[in-house]
Amino acid sequence: MRLRGTGEDMTEENTSAGTREWAGLAVLVLPCLLASMDMSVMFITLPSLTADLGPSGSEQLWIMDAYGFLLAGLLITMGTLGDRFGRRRVLLSGAVAFGAASVLAAFSTSAGMLIAARVLLGVAGATLAPSTLSLIRSMFHDAKQRATAVGVWTAGFAGGAVLGPIIGGLLLEHFWWGSVFLINVPVMILLLILGPLLLTEYRDPRPGRFDLLGAVLSLVAVLGVIYGVKAMAEHGFGWGPVAYCAAGLAVGAVFLRRQRTAANPLIDLRLFRTRWFSVPLLIGALDAFGLVGFSLFNWQFMQLVLGMGPLESALWSMPTFLVMPAGIALATTFAPRVGAPRVIAAGLLVATAGYVSLTLLQADSGILHLVGGMTVVSIGIGAVSAVVTEVILSAAPPERAGAASALAETSAEFGGALGIALLGSLGAAVYRAELAAEAPDALTSGELEAAGNTLGGAVETASALPGGTAEALRDAAFEAFAREARIASMVSAVLMAGAAVLIATLLRAPRRRASRADDPAFSDAPPRPER
Structure with a gap:
């Protein structure tokens, strides 16, 4: 139509x-x-x-x-x-x-x-x-x-x-x-x-009338939470980042309350009453959590552990892009035949397999191990992202497609920010503990602290040390970082597997009409003409 x-x-x-x-x-x-x-x-x-x-x-x-x-x-x-x-x-x-x-x-x-x-x-x-x-x-x-x-x-x-x-x-x-x-x-x-x-x-x-106050509240809420999450990723958990997140959530609660009572809300909260909208929205956030969060380790491993330059590492990431259209094409081909939930679940399991392969990553692993694992992840995530986005769009009435699209993108932004913050914070704790146990005894407390902050700090500290100590520090830092990456990939694998179970459990029923015009959540929407 x-x-x-x-x-x-x-x-x-x-x-x-x-x-x-x-x-x-x-x-x-x-x-x-x-x-x-x-x-x-x-x-x-x-x-x-x-x-x-x-x-x-x-x-x-x-x-x-x-x-x-x-x-x-x-x-x-x-x-x-x-x-x-x-x-x-x-x-x-x-x-x-x-x-x-x-x-x-x-x-x-x-x-x-x-x-x-x-x-x-x-x-x-x-x-x-x-x-x-x-x-x-x-x-x-x-x-x-x-x-x-x-x-x-x-x-x-x-x-x-x-x-x-x-x-x-x-x-x-x-x-x-x-x-x-x-x-x-x-x-x-x-x-x-x-x-x-x-x-x-x-x-x-x-x-209807544009809700200017609602727009301001949504901006403040999203900025507060995103800024707080990014601050956690950079500086760890502390009162400052937590306060920003809490303030953003509080403003978000006010925003949602206004959306329930406003005559012309920015977001029609009835969209969330159907699981065909809310569940895919959550899946999209989980996808971004793993993919964006693990990218922290992906780029650092190539540039710091494997010693690649920015352009070389970017070229090695090309396979992950080249295979993604294949995952998208397979997903969009099979979704109408076997159902979107099965295709999404299959894509999540493929991504899980990719993350599982990355749980075996070692400091001396070659580039093919890293790129191979991320390529498998990209095939799965590409399949999931395409179908999830289409399901979200189809679940919303046409006149609300802009708001639905914005919510899909916002959920992905939140998922990516949380992935960076939580996987980054967890990885940093693992890295510091591992390096403190394996670092050479010749390091001073200041050198150990600088090396324990980030992998880049360890490489920079090693550059100013004598040959034997420098090599020992680099080896210890690379091993600690590899373990950090393994933990992050393990968390991502568990999340993807859990999301597959979630989508298979909550979206088992046959899909109803894409317009959702007959959904009780949209009972006031005008009926669409029959095909």
Whole structure:
């Protein structure tokens, strides 16, 4: 079915997506790639811009985190704005802002200016994910076609995360650090040209008044929790990070209370009454928890233990991206035949197998062991992400697709942040204990403390020690880090296996109609015409 119009006269007709819709999907993948790349490219760009701008330690953290903070905090607001004022309009407005902020970032002359640009990029980036995904919901009404389209969208986001360091490394070989931001501009110009031609506008015909107070509360709640979780990952558990998390949760409780009573809420909480929405949302968060959390160990193992440079390690991560479309294709092919719950459970078990193989990782393991395990994980996670996202979209009525898309992305952001914080904190405790037991006796207390903070600190400390002591410290640190990675992969494996049981247990019933129009949670929704 295709939706015609954007107002009260909106009608539906029985038709499959045509050439225009598939070409429009190709256009929608472009901002997905860039939004994801902008989160990962900073890892390889930071040393160059640090040498040029000389930011303080605190400023470095804000340069890295400002984009992700604002992106996570504004997803719900931007998704709702798209539903109310037009998804294409919000997407194209965000593209203009994203391109302008990219130019500002590229030519920043101070750390403060770059932080401001990263904030603006985060605000603009928050329009891209929910707008693109909700446009897919309104462009593809055939379930099989929509599943394929969501799979392509998922691959675009995954590809951006992998391609960011690779493209950034290639650009930094020949240009200054600002070039990694300027590549956004021509892509956004292309989106502004092709978007009006290929993307059909859609908005809720009866949106009601925008809940500005609710938008502020949601931003404060998400920022508080995300900031607190990231602070835990960097500094461990303490009163400060816990206070930020508690404040964010308290504001979140106020936000939810307002959503229950507001005439026109940002989020219709009735969405959560159906397990076809709430359970996949939880699964998406668990996926991100393991994948993003373990990436901390993945990159450090390649660069510090195996001694690879940033570009070399980024190139070795390519197999994880190349196999993900295979997992997505298999999932979207089999989901209509055997059911989404079985496919999601199978994908989770494949990811579990990958994490289990990583529980055997040793300090002297080669790159093939690490890449092989992560490749298996990526096949499973790719399959799960594509199907979970499609189930979430289908569980929500079309007029709420923007809010549903934003919730899916926000849950993934929370899952990833929790993965970094909890797996990082657990791993750090294991690393410190292991290194304290195995470090050479010749170390002073100060050297042992510096080496015990991080693996990078151990490598730096070893560089200033005599040959034999330095080698012994590096060996001990590498073994401690390998054990840290094994513990993290074990936790991830248990979570994936538990999620497989959860999805198989709670979503056993045959799937009902994708529109959910007959669900009691949406009893006031207008009935959709029969096919």
